Amino acid sequence: MDANVPPVPDERSGLLGFLAQQRRVLKHAAYGLTEEQLRATPSASALSVGALLKHVAFTERGWIIRVTGGPEPSGEDSYNQQFDLSESDTLESLLAGLDAAGAETEAAIAEIDDLGRAVPVPDQPWFPKDLKAWSVRWVLLHLIEETARHAGHADIIRESIDGATGIELLAGAENWPPSPWLTPWHPQPPTT
Template structure:
């Protein structure tokens, strides 16, 4: 198959983000080499407030369709359709509701990379719509004929997207963009692995790529949900009784791999929404270790945390299949 097209707003009508991930994997499997996936969708990740939640859909002399948005959680928005229809001199009202997924550009690009699709085009359109085109490229064979190229392709391909954000701007944008690049690097280092490979460690260490995903899901959860947001959100994979559960529990089981990525994506989505809605970076929370903690410090610490563990991921991935790169 040379092309698959998913237009309109189909993706956001799927029940769960996991279904979007599965659909992209199926598309990648069906596409021939150099085949393309073309997708449009509405980005509902940034919440609207007040009257901005009311969106005109269409209007004629005899009917007016409007919808308004109710934000249920970090993954779902409830859309309420209100249709006014005229019959003669009388207007009637019909109301209906349905859930839609909140899918962002970075999240969808990451799922494409996991499926083995290379982002070719990603741009914003009117009223929150986005257009994405991804291509299934043949992976070049790994060769050391010219020596290892650990910095190969830094200015092109996936690296252009990860590190292509402006190098000047306001503080919040800079911190958010650098952290997003580090998160995307983790996804890239884990892309295309089998379940067994994701769990593979370099003895005697128990570090594995799957363990890093589980660990960083807990890191995101702690520093965004528990500290500045003040939620009662225990770690997903570790506990006081089992402090190394994030790594020790990273067993080669498809369900464990899926659960790890779903948890990581949920925590990253929460963090993104929280940072976007925060009035400023001086918002504070309390942590038993660091005491008073600002959102600014949390973002810097997360960049530090990912940079450290992405170094681990570099070594683990090269040991698994020889893949190199930044």
């Protein structure tokens, strides 16, 4: 059930569990969207649910590359392009990309013995210049915070598209039975 993270036996499981849960919550905001709705920007923001899916996967991959000492993304993977949806970006491909980023994170973190290991601070204007490194633990907490923030953005965008709220989408995606206080959301058949 995505409404809560199951009990966790240790810190590593807890951090990965809460990150995975926030990814799933973000995915629920896309549940049942058409390709047109995926790209819709119904609020004052230029963000769409699709752009948020793409950005969160990009961000998580970038941090895990930094954790593992890999090369920094550049060129086509630049910051400005991570929000742009191409014709090949479909709901299916964006969800698969987010799932792949999660699997890469799980695999990378499984190989790290010490969550206190140093991770260099990126050279970006929004990061402190007087700090050389954070820990893997800090990176995982930051990814939870970043993913949760964008899941909230996606909830607002989704509600602006068709009125569906997060709990209704979760209930629909998980096939909860209707109750007096909650009707699970399900895609409506197209009208002709």
